[in-house]
Amino acid sequence: MNRNLTVEIKDIGKSYRGVKILKDCSYVFEKGRMHALIGPNGSGKSTLLRICGLIEIPDKGQITYYENNHAVEHTIELRRRISMVFSKDGLFNTTVFKNASYGLKVRGTGFRARHGRVKEILKTVGLWEKRKQSAKTLSAGEGQRLAIARSLVIDPEIIFLDEPTASLDPANTALIENIIKKLIRDTHKTVIMATHNMFQAQRLSDRIIFMHEGELYDEGLTDDFFERPKNEIAYQFLSGKLIY
Amino acid sequence: MYNPNMALLIEGFQRAFSLLVHLDPELLGIIYLSMKVSGLALCIAAISGIPLGAVIGLRRFFGKGLVVSILNTFMGLPPVVVGLFLYLILSRSGPMGFMGLLYSPTAMIMAQIILALPIIIALSLAAVTSVDETVKQSAQALGATSGQISYLVINEARYSIMAAVIAAFGRVIAEVGAVLIVGGNIAGYTRVMTTTIALETDKGDFELALALGIVLLAISLIVNAGLHLIQKKGVRS
Ligand SMILES: Nc1ncnc2c1ncn2[C@@H]1O[C@H](COP(=O)(O)OP(=O)(O)O)[C@@H](O)[C@H]1O
Ligand SMILES: [Mg+2]
Numbered sequence: 122m123n124r125n126l127t128v129e130i131k132d133i134g135k136s137y138r139g140v141k142i143l144k145d146c147s148y149v150f151e152k153g154r155m156h157a158l159i160g161p162n163g164s165g166k167s168t169l170l171r172i173c174g175l176i177e178i179p180d181k182g183q184i185t186y187y188e189n190n191h192a193v194e195h196t197i198e199l200r201r202r203i204s205m206v207f208s209k210d211g212l213f214n215t216t217v218f219k220n221a222s223y224g225l226k227v228r229g230t231g232f233r234a235r236h237g238r239v240k241e242i243l244k245t246v247g248l249w250e251k252r253k254q255s256a257k258t259l260s261a262g263e264g265q266r267l268a269i270a271r272s273l274v275i276d277p278e279i280i281f282l283d284e285p286t287a288s289l290d291p292a293n294t295a296l297i298e299n300i301i302k303k304l305i306r307d308t309h310k311t312v313i314m315a316t317h318n319m320f321q322a323q324r325l326s327d328r329i330i331f332m333h334e335g336e337l338y339d340e341g342l343t344d345d346f347f348e349r350p351k352n353e354i355a356y357q358f359l360s361g362k363l364i365y
Numbered sequence: 366m367y368n369p370n371m372a373l374l375i376e377g378f379q380r381a382f383s384l385l386v387h388l389d390p391e392l393l394g395i396i397y398l399s400m401k402v403s404g405l406a407l408c409i410a411a412i413s414g415i416p417l418g419a420v421i422g423l424r425r426f427f428g429k430g431l432v433v434s435i436l437n438t439f440m441g442l443p444p445v446v447v448g449l450f451l452y453l454i455l456s457r458s459g460p461m462g463f464m465g466l467l468y469s470p471t472a473m474i475m476a477q478i479i480l481a482l483p484i485i486i487a488l489s490l491a492a493v494t495s496v497d498e499t500v501k502q503s504a505q506a507l508g509a510t511s512g513q514i515s516y517l518v519i520n521e522a523r524y525s526i527m528a529a530v531i532a533a534f535g536r537v538i539a540e541v542g543a544v545l546i547v548g549g550n551i552a553g554y555t556r557v558m559t560t561t562i563a564l565e566t567d568k569g570d571f572e573l574a575l576a577l578g579i580v581l582l583a584i585s586l587i588v589n590a591g592l593h594l595i596q597k598k599g600v601r602s
Contacts, residue, residue: 176502197510205506211499214521223517224507272507281506 125188126202126278127152127311128173133182135168142168143179144335150279153309157322157343160332161358166315167208167283169332173313174205174281201228204277208284208315210264212271217243217259218252220267224275238274246270246300262293266300273304280305282314286321294321301325319359323347331355373571380572381579392576399557402470403538406477411530414482418489419515423501433490439483447479448546455547468549473557476543481533488529492522524599528592535588539581 128150135143142165150156158166171177173184175195186193186203193199204224213220221243225235243249246266251259256267265285272280285301286294302325305312316322322329322343329346331339331354339352350356384392421432453459455467455475466472496518504514519526541559548555550564558577565574 171502174506176505197508200505201508204508205502207499207502207506209497209499211497211503213500213503213517223504223509227504227507227509227513268503271503275508 124278125152126193127187128203128279129185129187130169130173131183131185133169133172133179133184135165135172135177135179142335143172146182146335146337148330148337148340150311150313151328152311154327155306155312155325156314156328156330157326158313158315158330158332159317159319159322159358162317164332165335166317166332170205170281170283170313170315174203175200176205201275202277203279203281204272204275205281206268206272206283206285208287210261210268212256212259212264212267214257215255216252217248217254217256217267220256221248221252221271221274223271228275242270242274245304247296262289262296265289265293265297269297269300269304277310279311279313282312284315284317286316286318298325319347331358333358377571377575381575384572384576385579389576392573394553395556395558395561395577396580398470398555399538399559402473402544402557403477403534406474406537407481407530407534409474410478410481410485410533414485415489415519415526415530416515418486419493419519421486422490422493423511423515423518433487436483436487436490440487442480442483443542444476444480444540444544445542445546447476448543451476451479451543451547467547468551468555470548470555473544473548473555476547477537477540480540480543481537484533484536485529488532489519489522489526492525492529493518495525496521524595528595528599531588531592531595535585538584538588 129148131147133143133146134141146169158169160166168177172179175184184195186195186199213223218239221239222235225238230238239252240249243252246269248259248263248267248270251263256264259267265288269282269285282301286297289297298321301312301314306325312326314322314326326343329339329341329343330337331346331350331352333354339346339350339355341351346355347359350359421429451472452467454461455464455472456462457467466475500521501514501518504517509517539559541563544555544557545560545563548557548560550556550560556564558581562574562577562581565571
């Protein structure tokens with residue numbers, strides 16, 4: 122399969138009940154890179170992620186997926202080349218195994234191939250032993266691991282992660298971060314990860330995009346960004362002085 | 366002190382139990398027809414109503430609030446009004462009169478479908494709506510088509526939907542107005558439990574009516590136990 126999918130957004134705007142949540146967001150995401158979308162709670166990170174991941178439709182602007190410089194139509198075939206993990210795990214009320222295999226099942230993958238792939242991924246996230254257990258009985262950390270495994274089982278080219286460790290303790294956060302490093306960065310997927318944790322962004326990402334009140338304020342290579350934020354508000358956020 | 370009314374009642378109960386114990390063929394025939402009419406009506410209403418409720422619940426469209434209000438109103442449709450309405454349609458001068466369905470089990474099934482359908486649609490709709498938004502979005506993000514998402518969401522809401530079907534069964538098995546009007550009360554052909562009870566009581570013959578009353582109560586007990594069990598299971602999962 123061709124794996125040259127890239128995504129860019131232009132002038133994205135979105136309002137909920139007359140309140141502007143996103144204002145003219147434009148960005149070209151780099152193929153094979155890990156992007157961290159950082160910013161305070163309520164700055165619009167989740168909304169922007171859902172829009173980029175084709176889960177929600179913006180009021181204005183374009184999300185364009187390119188392949189070899191040609192725009193790709195927003196069909197189900199395109200949607201099946203990308204994936205998203207939400208901040209709530211959104212697990213289905215069934216077994217761990219069936220949760221993990223759902224993406225393959227809806228694509229019509231046969232049972233044998235499904236079983237092999239699910240086994241591989243569940244072993245990597247340490248949930249193979251619990252495959253027959255109901256997903257609802259998992260701990261928060263296990264649930265989030267399953268949510269990530271579930272969206273990686275289909276080997277997406279671009280993956281959106283919304284606060285993958287927001288509600289987890291330090292041990293589970295470290296576990297998830299390792300999984301992200303191993304399964305995503307090392308396979309050269311394009312990643313767009315929202316987080317309000319700037320240290321996590323620093324640990325994991327190649328590029329930082331700073332968001333505040335629905336606008337993209339600043340962006341840059343991770344090291345540059347943390348050393349010399351170009352923008353006053355980004356500086357305030359980094360130094361913990363941003364009052365909102 | 367001798368009380369003739371009391372004696373009548375006791376005797377009625379004795380005979381009723383005798384009918385039940387000896388599995389009286391007339392009694393069994395009536396129970397069978399009741400189950401057949403209500404069971405078939407329920408199956409048809411469930412097969413069409415569950416997906417319809419799911420689609421209405423999942424889609425956003427203009428006038429959705431109105432549709433939901435209408436459905437909720439129709440949940441409490443008086444059975445006699447449904448019977449009257451269907452009677453006018455099926456009677457010889459009505460638009461479907463040529464089919465000759467009046468006073469047949471088919472007409473009774475139609476009446477009960479009309480009664481069960483709004484309950485199943487409205488409660489399935491509510492069940493589907495209460496499924497967590499992240500679950501729906503996760504299915505979408507994992508590459509499900511809209512049909513696959515609907516199927517998943519119905520599956521997620523399965524306990525609430527089962528409860529809806531049982532509630533609808535409880536309603537149709539116990540109603541008398543609609544089946545009486547469109548089915549009449551033809552012995553061995555359109556007599557169901559409720560209509561038989563009404564007719565026999567009217568005649569002053571209590572034994573069959575009492576026996577059927579006991580059966581209806583037992584069914585209602587089972588229905589409620591089933592609802593209780595499902596709700597407990599739904600909460601636990
Ligand atoms: N579905 C929605 N309906 C109404 N308001 C919403 C919805 N989703 C998000 N918002 C609002 O949009 C703003 C941005 O939310 P969000 O994108 O979740 O920010 P973040 O992820 O950066 O914390 C918040 O003020 C939130 O209340
Ligand atoms: Mg968020």
